[in-house]
Amino acid sequence: MPTIKYYLREGLLPAGVLTSPNQAHYDDEHLRRLRLVRALVDVGGLSIASVREVLAAIDTRDESLHNKLGAVQEAISQPSPVELDPLAIKDVQDFFARHGQTECVDVTESNVTHMLAAALSSARSVGHDSIKELLDPYLEGLKIIARADxxxxxxxxxxxxxxxxxxxxxxxxxxxxxxVRRLAHAQVSAEVLGDVPAPGRAD
Amino acid sequence: MPTIKYYLREGLLPAGVLTSPNQAHYDDEHLRRLRLVRALVDVGGLSIASVREVLAAIDTRDESLHNKLGAVQEAISQPSPVELDPLAIKDVQDFFARHGQTECVDVTESNVTHMLAAALSSARSVGHDSIKELLDPYLEGLKIIARADxxxxxxxxxxxxxxxxxxxxxxxxxxxxxxVRRLAHAQVSAEVLGDVPAPGRAD
Structure with missing residues (x-):
């Protein structure tokens, strides 16, 4: 299996125990790690460099669980190449201020806040400044989701x-x-727009 | 600007009106379309082929708005290369059945249901079958979000x-x-795990 060899070469899997010059034994822990690497690459779409960061964060043993989760979260949240719009940064700071974060937030300090500011910057660059109105209802829905998580x-x-x-x-x-968001959209769209004709269509 | 030339060559932007052999005039509609293409590529991470599909769906004038939204939604929801697990397909069908969809769902008929079945298949392949328990609370949170959308x-x-x-x-x-989901995670994690030491740390 060339993929396993590739992951071994990239240092994403520990070497197996050689049982002959051409054969190595891999135990359950290897298989578990292999499946995790595949999930990160295939489902998460992570680069090999990001996978390495996630595994390093998982394997670090000298931090509190909360810090470790934070490090993993940063590794799986790559900063976007989008240039940040100062007005979008202000939108993020206002959002934090509305939810009790009174100190000024430096959005470049974390990949997660950078991701949010970059998304709002992109929205602004295509004339959708008002997408910031979605932040509060999104947080309301995501609180239910985060509790389930x-x-x-x-x-x-x-x-x-x-x-x-x-x-x-x-x-x-x-x-x-x-x-599931797209399924919810389709359902709502069918209810609300089901019989609205598109432009150019005979009515 | 090489990017504009590239988009023109790929047929993603209509040609401008030539004002001299080396100059073309682009109007507001061009700029708007250019910003949309950039948002799709930079923010959506869409391939040029997917951008072409989205634009074709937007520019089609012979369908109802609901059908057009559905076509656009399919174009922006690429099927995953993950092989579908029959048990994951069953999870999706059970989820639909719980929410009133009594006919049997063919998950390969739509990119959106395929995306859901592929995600649950990947979860199963790394031993996380029980992620299906998240579908109902996710839908509950996403109803709030879809209404805002x-x-x-x-x-x-x-x-x-x-x-x-x-x-x-x-x-x-x-x-x-x-x-915002990651920010909600961080908040919940700080509340619940803030003082739980990681393994290997002195306690």
Whole structure:
């Protein structure tokens, strides 16, 4: 399997135990790690460099679980190449201020806040400044979702399993959310727009 | 600007009106389309082929608005290369059945249901079968979010603007959702795990 060799060469999988010059033995932990790497690449769409960062964060043993989760979250949230619009940065700071964060937020300090400011900058660059109005209802819906995510992660016992559940749940969860959001859109659109003709169509 | 030339060559922008052998005039509609293409590529991460599909769906004038939105939604929801697990397909069908869809769902008929089945298949392949438990709370949170999305789209008047708002709101909204979800995770994690030491740390 060339993929395993590639992951071994990239240092994403520990070497197996050689049982002959051409054969190596891989145990359950190897297989588990291989499946995790594949999920990160295939589902998360992460680069090899990002996978390495996630694995390093999982394997670090000298931080609190909360810090470790934060490091993993940063690794799986790459900063966008979009140039930040100062007005979009202000939108993010206002959003934080509305939710009790009174100190001024430096959006470049974290990949997550940078991702948010970049998305709002892109929206502004295509004339959709008012997308910022969505932040509060999004947070309201996402509180329900985050509570479910936490319940899911809490089903796992060892801290390593908790982190793996967080990574898999966050990345696969992003795709699940995207898909279910589109299904919700389709349902709402059918209810509201089902019989509105498009322009140019005979009415 | 080489990017504009590239988009012109790829047929993503209509040609400008030549004002001299080396100069062409581009009007507001061109600039608007250029910003949309950039948003799709930079924010949505769409391939040129997908951008072409989205633009074709926007420019089609012979379908109902609901059908057009559906076509655009399919274009911006690429099927995943992940092989579908029959048990994951069953999870999707059960989810639809719980929400009133009594006929059997063919998950390969739409990119959106395929995306959902692929995400659940990936979760299963890394031992996270129980991620399906998240579908119902996700839908609950996403109903709040979809209502906000619809209100946002409904602020736009012409059907073309409605579709543009849907595309931009869906793609940029996906990134906004991802970022705000991570902020919600961080908040919940700080509350619940803030003082739990990681393994290997002195306690």
């Amino acid at each position: 936490l319940d899911y992660v809490a089903q796992h016992r060892s801290p390593d399993d908790v982190i793996e559940a967080m990574v898999v749940g966050t990345l696969i969860g992003d795709t699940v959310l995207k898909a | 619809l209100d946002y789209v409904a602020q736009h008047r012409s059907p073309d603007d409605v579709i543009e708002a849907m595309v931009v709101g869906t793609l940029i909204g996906d990134t906004v959702l991802k970022a």
